[in-house]
Amino acid sequence: MKILLAAPGTGKKEKRSISGRAFQVPPLALGILASLTPDDFEIEMVDESMRDLDFASTPDLVAITSLTANAPRAYEISHQYRERGVKTVLGGIHPSAVPFEAIQHADCVAIGEAEGIWPRLLADFRAGRLKKFYRGRKPDPSQISIPRRDIFERKGYFLKGTVQTSRGCPLGCDFCSVQRFFGDKFRFRSVGSVVDEIRALATKFVVFVDDNLAGSRSYARELFAGIAPLNVKWICQAPITIGKDLGFLKMMHKAGCRGVFVGFESIMPDSLREVGKSFNVVARFHDHIKRIHDTGISIEGAFVFGFDHDDKSVFKRTLDFINKTKIDFAQFGILTPFPGTKLQERLKRENRIITEDWRKYDIAHTVFKPAKMTVEELDRGRRWIEDEFYSLKGTVRRAFSLGRRTHYLIPMLILNASYRQYIKAFR
Numbered sequence: 001m002k003i004l005l006a007a008p009g010t011g012k013k014e015k016r017s018i019s020g021r022a023f024q025v026p027p028l029a030l031g032i033l034a035s036l037t038p039d040d041f042e043i044e045m046v047d048e049s050m051r052d053l054d055f056a057s058t059p060d061l062v063a064i065t066s067l068t069a070n071a072p073r074a075y076e077i078s079h080q081y082r083e084r085g086v087k088t089v090l091g092g093i094h095p096s097a098v099p100f101e102a103i104q105h106a107d108c109v110a111i112g113e114a115e116g117i118w119p120r121l122l123a124d125f126r127a128g129r130l131k132k133f134y135r136g137r138k139p140d141p142s143q144i145s146i147p148r149r150d151i152f153e154r155k156g157y158f159l160k161g162t163v164q165t166s167r168g169c170p171l172g173c174d175f176c177s178v179q180r181f182f183g184d185k186f187r188f189r190s191v192g193s194v195v196d197e198i199r200a201l202a203t204k205f206v207v208f209v210d211d212n213l214a215g216s217r218s219y220a221r222e223l224f225a226g227i228a229p230l231n232v233k234w235i236c237q238a239p240i241t242i243g244k245d246l247g248f249l250k251m252m253h254k255a256g257c258r259g260v261f262v263g264f265e266s267i268m269p270d271s272l273r274e275v276g277k278s279f280n281v282v283a284r285f286h287d288h289i290k291r292i293h294d295t296g297i298s299i300e301g302a303f304v305f306g307f308d309h310d311d312k313s314v315f316k317r318t319l320d321f322i323n324k325t326k327i328d329f330a331q332f333g334i335l336t337p338f339p340g341t342k343l344q345e346r347l348k349r350e351n352r353i354i355t356e357d358w359r360k361y362d363i364a365h366t367v368f369k370p371a372k373m374t375v376e377e378l379d380r381g382r383r384w385i386e387d388e389f390y391s392l393k394g395t396v397r398r399a400f401s402l403g404r405r406t407h408y409l410i411p412m413l414i415l416n417a418s419y420r421q422y423i424k425a426f427r
């Protein structure tokens with residue numbers, strides 16, 4: 001029997017350009033499905049960001065993973081295969097948040113993490129009794145699968161060494177889908193299994209895809225001690241609060257960390273309070289950023305616009321803040337009420353959602369009525385700050401403010417140029 005594992009694209013060809021591929025990571029969810037699949041099934045994996053699906057070849061089962069912005073494309077793919085008599089399964093964050101919507105487009109919806117579902121679902125499929133819905137218990141840390149990476153080989157990914165050490169988050173920010181999907185507690189894999197996985201990757205560069213690698217300082221310290229001897233360089237996501245602990249930062253750097261993705265979200269304290277992220281203390285941002293930089297770790301900051309306390313001045317104020325603190329790389333998004341989040345519930349109650357065209361839920365479009373701006377002002381402001389930050393002038397300014405982080409100069413210039421090209425193509 002043959003299974004096709006599919007990751008839908010956005011339908012934008014430019015994602016396959018060199019600049020698009022620079023930001024593309026292999027779909028780990030599909031690697032996990034592959035690792036949970038018995039050996040007697042034949043597996044093919046297609047990530048539409050890298051190549052087209054071939055609808056002429058018909059497998060026995062198609063499993064499609066989906067986020068919100070690519071859900072319409074996931075549904076299209078599912079329909080195409082069903083018209084050819086192939087059974088389809090939808091899973092991932094979006095179908096799990098809206099299973100009754102998803103089931104209108106597939107034979108089956110897998111709600112939640114794969115480990116508690118996929119083996120059972122495949123056994124039922126093999127026996128010809130596939131159910132409409134499967135829901136599973138959250139796996140214990142020891143049951144979290146290591147993705148089968150052979151399915152990503154020769155697919156053209158630049159970033160291959162992606163690793164997940166934990167799932168879940170107890171913090172529960174209003175706009176975030178992580179807690180609903182992965183639960184409100186951290187579940188950490190054993191450090192030994194993470195070290196073994198990295199060693200098997202045989203790479204010198206790892207991307208930790210955890211939403212927060214520093215959620216537990218004691219686990220993180222144990223992890224850093226475990227990976228330091230491997231002599232790999234790595235990047236991760238962590239809160240800005242890591243900047244208050246110099247000893248922790250030094251250990252992180254010694255273990256190979258060279259870059260951290262930080263969700264600042266906003267430089268407006270009221271906005272952070274509004275969405276339950278007041279553990280980000282704006283008054284301490286400068287100090288924390290400086291300490292992280294001084295340790296030799298670069299920062300990519302994520303900034304979000306459209307909170308109820310944001311007016312038109314927020315874009316200029318944010319750019320001034322970024323220039324002053326010398327943040328190396330930045331992502332600018334529009335607040336988006338993803339299905340199943342507290343933010344969506346609130347905006348629905350306030351009758352402020354203006355579209356449920358999921359294609360627009362890509363953080364580059366405004367899908368609700370902002371409080372202190374028009375939709376156009378919010379869209380225009382986000383584009384303005386993106387253009388300013390990635391302008392030649394902005395890039396040169398950052399190149400001259402690297403300080404200790406000279407190792408970052410070449411990657412920084414490449415990333416800036418790629419991102420500028422990517423933005424142009426995306427728009």
Ligand code: SF4
Pocket residue numbers: 169170171172173176177178179211212263
């Ligand atoms: S935004 Fe980060 S800290 Fe907040 S709930 Fe999501 S993963 Fe946790």
